[in-house]
Amino acid sequence: MDLVTINRVAHLHPKLRSEVADIIKDIQSKGVDIRITQGLRTFAEQDALYAQGRTTPGKFVTNAKGGQSWHNFGLAIDFCLLHKDGTISFSITEDMNADKKTDWNNVTDSFKKFGWVYGGDWNVFKDNCHFEKTFEITLQDANSKLKNKQVDSQGYILI
Numbered sequence: 001m002d003l004v005t006i007n008r009v010a011h012l013h014p015k016l017r018s019e020v021a022d023i024i025k026d027i028q029s030k031g032v033d034i035r036i037t038q039g040l041r042t043f044a045e046q047d048a049l050y051a052q053g054r055t056t057p058g059k060f061v062t063n064a065k066g067g068q069s070w071h072n073f074g075l076a077i078d079f080c081l082l083h084k085d086g087t088i089s090f091s092i093t094e095d096m097n098a099d100k101k102t103d104w105n106n107v108t109d110s111f112k113k114f115g116w117v118y119g120g121d122w123n124v125f126k127d128n129c130h131f132e133k134t135f136e137i138t139l140q141d142a143n144s145k146l147k148n149k150q151v152d153s154q155g156y157i158l159i
């Protein structure tokens, strides 16, 4: 894994860290690699993103305020492709490993195999870079766990 990815994985929810490492190994076994561009996002960072394009300059990017994104609980990741020369790519059509399947689909296959939900499958706010794994709890559950201090020593909600 590249350093950015190692750092992002280290801050994911503890239940997902080793699984994401396994998923990346599975992807690499197909001759494809990824960088995790975003994992845990604090409530403050989420609120700042929500303000962007509304009350602060920049492009409109999200409908989620702090507590309304699985990233806020370390249960979601965003990724891009990582080429052998270290460059990154957001192409959903390239096939660098020449297996007649897009590299992007090689990635989505691996995450789905491990039971993750893919943002590219959504009809509303389709998000091709996003995966989440939420253990069948709702965002409401997650927020009340936080409020009721059902968290581990590092502040991750207990699942």
Ligand SMILES: [Zn+2]
Binding pocket: 038, 071, 076, 077, 078, 127, 129, 130, 131
């Ligand atoms: Zn995301």
